[in-house]
Amino acid sequence: MVAKAEQDRLDALIERFLWVIVALILFVALAFRLPGLDSRSLWIDELYSEWFSSRSFTELWRDVPLYETHPPIYYILLKLWTLIFGNSELGLRSLSLVASLATILLVAVSGRLVKADWLGNMVSLLGAALLAVNYANIREAQNARPYSLLTLLFMVAIVAALVLVARVQRDPKAAGKTGGWMAPGLILGLTVGCTLWFHNTSLFVAVGIWSGLALSLIVTPAELRLRNFAIFFGAGVLTLLAWAPYAPIFIQQSRTFMGLGFWLEPKTRDLYSAWMLFIGDSWPALLLSIALLALGLFRLARSGPAIALLVAAILLIPLYAVLAVSFSLKPVYLQRLFVWMIPLGLLVIALGIVTATRWQWPRLLLALIVIALAVTRSVDENGKPIDDWKGIVAEIARNARPGDVVIAAPAEGIIAVDYYARRQPNFPPVVCVPGCYPQRNLPRPYGSNFGAPKLILADGEIVEQALKTHGRVWLVQVSVTLYDPKSIVRSRIAAARTFVRYHGNALAKVELFE
Structure with a gap:
């Protein structure tokens, strides 16, 4: 799609100005996230966070899980954070702000981490730019709630899974060495284990990740499948070991929650509202999101089918598993539970934009349209009433x-x-x-x-x-x-x-x- 000379030129430009571009993206992200951070009233869920974080460590671990539906680990971290930064609005929210900026940085350099070519690096930078102005990520960066931290942890796990699959697929000799798959396997297993301590629905995301790893075996050469299966299985065992101390509390909370007359009611909009998180919640933005996601996955499937299967599984399986539970057993779906999807989804959308056409100016125009829609949605969200x-x-x-x-x-x-x-x-x-x-x-x-x-x-x-x-x-x-x-x-x-x-x-x- 792009001439070799232009590829080399883009590669050189990205290599030369990468950190300047990343710094600009982070500056824009901060500009969208700072207004009101220290002055806007805490809303009821944030006040819950403040109240729980003011409890003793013993109470948080022993008593709180008996009546609170969320795991106590976020409140414990927030307690430690506020011991240093105070429990003002800024002190409470700054933990989420730092996690959001770290996620954007990770997305920006994800192409380098997976050792992608110029196209992957362009996609990473565009994905980070889109994340910088994404309204849902901005909202959670300004909330003293666990979702911004959860998004960061899941993005670390997803990047580790992408690196792992890429290494065992494209470089079998290196993949057999400790340096090839050991590091991403360890990071994947430990990070997903940590996410299971943050929110009980994280279990669905873990299922999505390992379903994607299992699906990648379909397009793996037969002589490598058993070895790759063993690597993925080992990472899964590590996740279970990391989660094991919390598992009894999770089981108890789940049993308790099933007896709770919860306030949610399943709605038809739930079936597609998560896809509105990427660009905006208007129908044109939704349709554009879906079209670019489909195009991005198609391009990914042509260049790396194992990676495409992994990404598709992560985006689809956790969401519709939660929706299945919500419509059949217990209403559990909330749109904000899926803000963790945004970084990965925006990377796929960025791939769809960059590969939509062979001509440069139409790609730039399409990128500007998506950014304009995202910025408009973020500005609208900022003006909405809150719990004052x-x-x-x-x-x-x-x-x-x-x-x-x-x-x-x-x-x-x-x-x-x-x-x-x-x-x-x-x-x-x-x-x-x-x-x-x-x-x-x-x-x-x-x-x-x-x-x-x-x-x-x-x-x-x-x-x-x-x-x-x-x-x-x-x-x-x-x-x-x-x-x-x-x-x-x-x-x-x-x-x-x-x-x-x-x-x-x-x-x-x-x-x-x-």
Whole structure:
């Protein structure tokens, strides 16, 4: 597709200016990720992260897995991180920011790591540029949640798997040596083992990776299959050994979760929403993503069928395995669970762009269109409303009077206000309904975890006791439709007090009653 002279020229240019280009990409990435990082209010899931990371190490390892659906390792790392950088918004989020920038750097140099030619290096740099402006990766880089770290770990594992397959396929003699397959095999096994400590759905991704490795054996010469199978099997055993100390907790959490009345409901949109993470969530962006992914996989299959099978398995099997569980057994699908796919998907899309035509200017135009769509989506995402708990607490603090009370419902309501309330002098007392988080082992249904129960009529007595000893009421509620669909708390307050006003938005608000 490209003349040898032009290939050599591009190779020389990339080699000469690689780190300048990488630095520019990282600068752009930082410019998209810094605004609001230290000023935007933490939302409810981030406040959960702060609350859990403030627990003791013993509690995090021994007690938290009994009622929280996520593994404790992210909270432990965040605790260690905040011991150094503090628990401000910037301190809490900077761990995710660093992980996001590290992922972009890894994508940018992935072509060199797999010892690709000029085309692979161009694809790597374009993929990194697309990742730098990708709205979902930007969002998770600004969130004190585990998904940015998980994305980095999975990208390390995926690059290791690509290197491993490339070496055992294209260079059999080197692959038989320790230096050929040992390093990527060890990195693959240990890294996937680590991901299983971060999120319970990581098990599906591990299945996808090893399914891809198994599929690569189909196009492996017969005399190498047994050896390659042994290498892949050994890496899998290493993953299981790395995961083994956590496996009993995983089994217990999974059993507990199956008995939880979870808040998700399967939707038709779930079948394709993960593919909207790459360029944008409009139909033109979705169709363009799918077309470029298909073209990229086709080009990859022609040049390296084993690699193509591995990449296709990683992109398809975990996603549709989770969707199968979500539609048939238990709703577990969330779009954000698949942000780990974005770096790999963007590399395939970049390959589709670079190989779409033999002419340079149409390729450049196509790349600019994809980048423009991605930037537009990122700008739109930045303007969306959030849980403004900082603003809500500030509103209460500014207008509070002696004798006021804050009623927080359900149990996680205290998590929503406490982080900012403890920074406000003379903040009104807070009454939690049915009690402050976590409220465990109560004889009632639970919602998103086994620390936050749903409300029942008897909880109205807690509200009435608060009304007897306080005047004005600031009602803070979280996920009303999930925890209090019958409006037990609000109706009790409204029967005794007069509604004055509310502050906030549909995602997070406080109501004042006098």
